[in-house]
């Protein structure tokens with residue numbers, strides 16, 4: 001939620017600070033797109049421009065009325081929490097005297113109390129945001145001499161704030177210095193050559209440098225063109241951890257595709273390949289980065305997966321495999337619900353957090369709760385150095401590359417691949433599977449990228465079907481066994497990008513209620529299990545017939561050669577013959593993702609930026 005970019009460069013002033021910040025904002029727009037704004041600092045003070053709506057509104061305003069060159073700059077793209085998306089509520093916010101500008105990601109929970117304290121000093125707010133109080137407080141500190149520098153003011157002010165925040169501030173009287181602070185919201189530093197960068201994540205400055213510095217919890221960053229200093233909130237020196245950014249600028253560009261969502265769907269084979277890469281050594285599992293004692297894995301008596309949205313559906317898929325391979329009970333829990341039900345967690349519970357962004361606040365808080373109960377937390381995460389990765393006891397990275405479209409696609413298949421690696425690793429260390437059995441599964445996993453490619457070959461016919469259904473207002477998705485979470489994911493994708501009512505159900509539940517929704521013309525998607533599992537297959541085929549008999553339009557995802565479906569299916573999309581049942585979700589989800597993307601495009605919606613959503617949900 002909310003994207004943040006900061007830049008400190010050398011004198012003399014130039015257009016580079018603003019250009020770097022605008023390019024960063026365009027790559028971060030997936031984090032929020034209710035409004036955008038920039039501030040540039042130069043020897044003549046601060047210049048600010050901000051506009052409600054998409055980034056293009058801001059760039060048009062800047063073209064019409066350019067800002068003076070600067071030495072440092074910062075930019076913000078907003079996902080509104082406090083205050084409607086308007087010009088006045090857009091960041092940056094200024095202190096009463098206009099000397100200090102602030103951008104913010106997170107929520108200042110005690111802002112009403114701080115606002116009242118400011119009002120008592122005669123300082124009133126211009127906006128409805130929680131952020132403005134920070135700008136005002138910093139301004140007061142400098143104006144009345146309580147603080148001599150912006151850094152000192154920031155240290156004083158963060159001590160008064162409750163909630164979560166990444167703050168970046170500029171002082172018009174010290175244009176060479178950018179000061180930032182973080183608590184419970186993301187911030188990463190990019191180390192350049194004679195210039196330095198700040199961002200909510202590395203996409204803010206990808207292509208500018210490949211050196212990044214992880215910033216710990218409760219840290220203030222003081223950045224100039226040639227120096228980056230970290231302090232804890234008490235003002236003592238703090239350490240960051242430097243790492244190399246492996247994402248390149250091309251990974252954050254559309255590369256000829258109409259949308260990032262389309263590009264990312266096409267990247268799925270690669271995402272799975274990269275997630276498996278280096279982990280299969282001579283047919284055996286090498287999960288060196290896990291760094292957890294194998295004895296701990298042997299002592300585990302329960303796994304609880306915590307995740308949100310699409311990541312939670314990847315967790316539901318993983319449950320079938322891990323329980324089957326390892327004979328450990330697996331619970332899958334929505335992170336936002338986990339700590340409110342007084343969960344039974346012990347030191348024998350392994351928590352598995354799944355998150356693409358590594359910043360989802362619900363997941364982070366659930367992890368923290370589990371840690372407090374003595375559980376170990378392992379995470380599957382796509383974002384290096386993110387909060388969830390840093391706070392986990394061990395990390396299994398999905399190497400899917402940056403996922404920019406708000407709707408998650410390639411991360412889902414990569415999360416399943418990573419969860420399967422974990423399941424097989426557990427099965428091996430716990431002695432549930434012989435190494436040669438594990439090797440057999442790994443061999444099948446390594447065939448999945450090629451199988452996804454085969455499904456992608458049907459893209460045009462899937463899109464053609466979506467074009468015929470663009471006016472449909474309701475859809476059902478039904479699946480059994482691992483097809484059930486895929487049905488949920490298919491419905492979620494359609495809801496979020498095409499704004500169509502869609503419901504996913506376990507196919508067996510149909511008769512317990514949802515069948516009442518079926519009427520002539522209703523499109524119903526079925527994820528049909530392989531005929532090699534007749535106990536699953538036959539039941540879903542019966543469900544297809546039941547729905548067809550009531551006049552619904554049946555769209556079936558089935559294995560090549562499965563002819564039992566053809567009599568009852570209006571449309572069939574095929575997944576490759578021989579795909580193991582547990583790996584089916586990595587291929588059956590693909591047509592559903594393409595369908596959702598095309599439906600959204602047909603309806604004229606912004607596929608990559610669905611309304612009201614943000615990519616990384618850093619509020620609870």
Ligand code: F6R
Nearest residue numbers: 309310311355356357360407408
């Ligand atoms: C759906 C979607 C969301 C995320 C969820 C978790 O397309 O993107 O449901 O899956 O917000 O996000 P991460 O994986 O970043 O924790």
